Amino acid sequence: MGKEYVVTLCEGPSCIHKGSRRLRQLLEKKLEKHGIAGKVRTFLSGCLGMCAKGPIMVINPGYVIYGGVTVDDVDEIVEQHLIKDNPVARLTVKESHLYNRFFRVFGDAKFFGKQMRIALRNCGIIDPESIEDYLSLRGYEALAKVLTDMTPEDVIEELKKSGLRGRGGAGFPTGLKWQFTRAAESDEKYVICNADEGDPGAFMDRSAIEGDPHTVIEGMAIGAYAIGANKGYMYIRAEYPLAIERIQKAIDDAKKHGILGDNILGSDFSFDVEIKLGAGAFVCGEETALIHSIEGYRGMPRPRPPYPSVKGLFDKPTLINNVETWANIPVVIIDGGDWFSKVGVGKSNGTKVFAVAGRIVNTGLVEVPMGTTLREIIYDICGGIPGNKKFKAVQTGGPSGGCLPEDFLDTSIDYESLAEVGSIMGSGGMIVIDEDSCMVQMAEFFLEFTQSESCGKCTPCREGTKRMLEILTRISKGKGQDGDIEKLERLGHMIQKASLCGLGQSAPNPVLSTLKNFRDEYKEHIYNSKCRAGQCKAMLSYLITDNCIGCGACLRACPVDAITGNKKEKHLINQDICIKCGKCYEVCKFDAVAKS
Amino acid sequence: MVTPLDIIKKKRAEAVSRIIGKGYLSTKRVYVGMATCEIAAGSDEVMRVFRDAISKGGLTDVYLSQKGCVGRCNLEPTVEIIESGKNPVRYGLITPEKAQDIIDRHLKKGEVITEWVID
Ligand SMILES: Cc1cc2nc3c(=O)[nH]c(=O)nc-3n(C[C@H](O)[C@H](O)[C@H](O)COP(=O)(O)O)c2cc1C
Numbered sequence: 036m037g038k039e040y041v042v043t044l045c046e047g048p049s050c051i052h053k054g055s056r057r058l059r060q061l062l063e064k065k066l067e068k069h070g071i072a073g074k075v076r077t078f079l080s081g082c083l084g085m086c087a088k089g090p091i092m093v094i095n096p097g098y099v100i101y102g103g104v105t106v107d108d109v110d111e112i113v114e115q116h117l118i119k120d121n122p123v124a125r126l127t128v129k130e131s132h133l134y135n136r137f138f139r140v141f142g143d144a145k146f147f148g149k150q151m152r153i154a155l156r157n158c159g160i161i162d163p164e165s166i167e168d169y170l171s172l173r174g175y176e177a178l179a180k181v182l183t184d185m186t187p188e189d190v191i192e193e194l195k196k197s198g199l200r201g202r203g204g205a206g207f208p209t210g211l212k213w214q215f216t217r218a219a220e221s222d223e224k225y226v227i228c229n230a231d232e233g234d235p236g237a238f239m240d241r242s243a244i245e246g247d248p249h250t251v252i253e254g255m256a257i258g259a260y261a262i263g264a265n266k267g268y269m270y271i272r273a274e275y276p277l278a279i280e281r282i283q284k285a286i287d288d289a290k291k292h293g294i295l296g297d298n299i300l301g302s303d304f305s306f307d308v309e310i311k312l313g314a315g316a317f318v319c320g321e322e323t324a325l326i327h328s329i330e331g332y333r334g335m336p337r338p339r340p341p342y343p344s345v346k347g348l349f350d351k352p353t354l355i356n357n358v359e360t361w362a363n364i365p366v367v368i369i370d371g372g373d374w375f376s377k378v379g380v381g382k383s384n385g386t387k388v389f390a391v392a393g394r395i396v397n398t399g400l401v402e403v404p405m406g407t408t409l410r411e412i413i414y415d416i417c418g419g420i421p422g423n424k425k426f427k428a429v430q431t432g433g434p435s436g437g438c439l440p441e442d443f444l445d446t447s448i449d450y451e452s453l454a455e456v457g458s459i460m461g462s463g464g465m466i467v468i469d470e471d472s473c474m475v476q477m478a479e480f481f482l483e484f485t486q487s488e489s490c491g492k493c494t495p496c497r498e499g500t501k502r503m504l505e506i507l508t509r510i511s512k513g514k515g516q517d518g519d520i521e522k523l524e525r526l527g528h529m530i531q532k533a534s535l536c537g538l539g540q541s542a543p544n545p546v547l548s549t550l551k552n553f554r555d556e557y558k559e560h561i562y563n564s565k566c567r568a569g570q571c572k573a574m575l576s577y578l579i580t581d582n583c584i585g586c587g588a589c590l591r592a593c594p595v596d597a598i599t600g601n602k603k604e605k606h607l608i609n610q611d612i613c614i615k616c617g618k619c620y621e622v623c624k625f626d627a628v629a630k631s
Numbered sequence: 632m633v634t635p636l637d638i639i640k641k642k643r644a645e646a647v648s649r650i651i652g653k654g655y656l657s658t659k660r661v662y663v664g665m666a667t668c669e670i671a672a673g674s675d676e677v678m679r680v681f682r683d684a685i686s687k688g689g690l691t692d693v694y695l696s697q698k699g700c701v702g703r704c705n706l707e708p709t710v711e712i713i714e715s716g717k718n719p720v721r722y723g724l725i726t727p728e729k730a731q732d733i734i735d736r737h738l739k740k741g742e743v744i745t746e747w748v749i750d
Binding site for chain 1: 633636638639640646647649662664666667670696698700702703705706716717719721750
């Protein structure tokens with residue numbers, strides 16, 4: 036009698052408006068009154084996407100969804116359902132959106148409650164190597180539906196209605212891209228899935244493929260039908276062996292079921308997917324470079340236009356989308372473009388997956404509705420900064436993105452808002468930085484990456500990033516010069532404007548955004564030889580203070596014999612010999628080694 | 632005329648019955664994370680403990696499956712236990728030893744080991 040129920044109340048903007056918070060207060064009071072407050076847990080979630088039927092209350096186990104709940108219903112829910120195990124039939128609503136299933140298993144966990152899993156709806160709840168598991172959760176139904184009663188134009192129309200935009204970085208409207216590729220006339224066309232995922236620290240696409248490979252294939256098949264293609268390529272980096280193995284198995288299994296190959300599911304549509312491996316060059320994620328790489332040439336970009344939708348692979352019209360974009364397609368078809376367009380804010384519909392890493396309690400994959408704020412992800416979902424450290428910045432969009440300080444934590448996550456404050460959505464990397472990190476070094480790290488990944492074809496990117504990196508390195512080595520900041524800005528803007536592809540056009544972003552938001556730190560490095568985070572070794576010196584009791588631990592630990600002193604007397608560090616490795620600081624038990 | 636939609640619905644029904652045939656309706660279902668990240672954290676060893684327990688007959692009425700990564704990077708390997716009529720239990724940072732404990736205490740005796748639960 037009376038199970039250990041978990042009651043979830045939707046706390047999306049629409050449900051709050053309809054009174055979900057008052058419901059919760061009342062519910063908690065009643066639970067108290069009936070003496071079951073310890074047994075039944077209440078829990079708040081982000082938008083559950085059922086706004087029309089709000090306020091929404093979900094009760095587990097059983098996954099009973101109540102809609103349009105009012106304060107007058109609370110007594111009945113408590114007494115009938117939570118105490119007597121009789122769900123209240125008149126309030127239940129039937130919802131069968133594709134993402135519901137994930138919520139059922141994970142919805143009551145803090146980390147997942149505020150998330151909404153559309154692209155990753157099956158990741159972590161099905162066996163990715165079993166086509167049966169996928170089929171059982173309405174897998175390939177979207178493809179079948181398209182082949183049964185939608186024309187290619189219908190599909191494109193539905194996609195335009197959904198407002199889905201590319202998740203690979205640029206955020207181009209997917210429906211339009213499909214329309215352009217359909218309109219291009221040719222005897223042959225191709226679709227490509229971009230699974231190159233080159234951003235350091237990003238792993239959304241890998242997880243998506245490893246967790247639910249069939250979704251991506253289904254999306255590609257629908258795309259091929261819509262634009263009139265019969266051949267697809269999955270371009271995936273060779274560093275992802277398990278993802279490759281699973282996508283290959285998925286392709287083979289789909290073929291066995293007649294879901295790929297000739298006359299798919301008895302229709303006159305034929306489509307096949309082939310895997311192409313990338314060797315891990317960042318620039319090969321850029322669509323024109325990627326196409327060159329598939330063709331067997333060196334992966335170098337070319338000017339656009341012509342866009343791949345007109346002249347792409349083997350000079351034929353080509354539709355190229357990112358893994359996450361493809362994973363959204365079956366949902367748009369099954370749940371409808373209208374429904375999809377209601378999730379999110381403004382011109383950014385649906386959800387976005389982020390790989391959250393850095394100085395954060397819960398690192399991991401987070402999929403949230405657009406419009407969620409950076410603060411909600413960092414503090415509510417990921418649990419904030421560990422070790423009582425102070426938040427300093429968050430880098431979104433990886434090496435092509437920008438670094439935002441604390442003042443911007445309430446920025447809504449959508450394409451427009453992020454661009455407005457000088458960062459980008461990018462493909463979904465999110466790195467959290469605390470007070471112990473030096474912003475000059477951060478910028479240097481990202482630029483070092485883009486500089487070494489620059490393909491060398493155009494001069495601004497090849498030479499410009501090199502010169503910028505030299506200046507940054509000089510600053511972090513304590514040899515910064517008056518005028519360096521201005522030089523970095525001039526070079527940065529020039530590289531942004533003059534580079535051939537997105538790599539160069541975005542490479543200066545981490546530098547320019549840190550210059551804008553953390554200018555004082557650059558100045559301190561150049562004019563005061565000071566690194567406030569204590570990370571730039573050249574600006575650091577170790578000193579032994581009067582706390583020293585002469586135990587000799589540091590003297591023994593020093594690898595370059597820079598420390599001298601008699602036993603039981605204060606020791607001394609010879610600054611000319613010291614290499615600032617920090618060993619003495621680590622071994623001292625008496626707090627007698629100071630960093631300055 | 633048989634449409635693609637008819638065919639896929641039939642395939643779904645067949646898939647469901649095949650999954651049931653593999654024991655899906657067992658009272659307990661155990662899912663072990665097996666993506667690159669999970670395996671790097673040692674989940675294949677954890678998987679082996681469960682597999683051995685089933686194949687050696689020590690564990691019955693349990694449906695064991697692998698799954699992809701849900702995104703709890705810092706708590707991997709993860710294991711979920713779903714029992715009908717109860718809320719799912721999610722365990723994090725599972726080692727082969729802890730997996731054995733989960734078998735002995737949770738799966739055999741129904742005790743939820745709260746210290747390891749992710750919430
Ligand atoms: C340097 C560079 C690297 C890129 N890397 C990727 C990548 O790894 N994955 C990806 O999907 N898109 C990447 N892109 C974006 C692609 O060029 C292209 O815009 C995208 O694949 C289009 O798909 P979407 O509309 O679904 O986002 C990159 C772009 C640039 C300039």
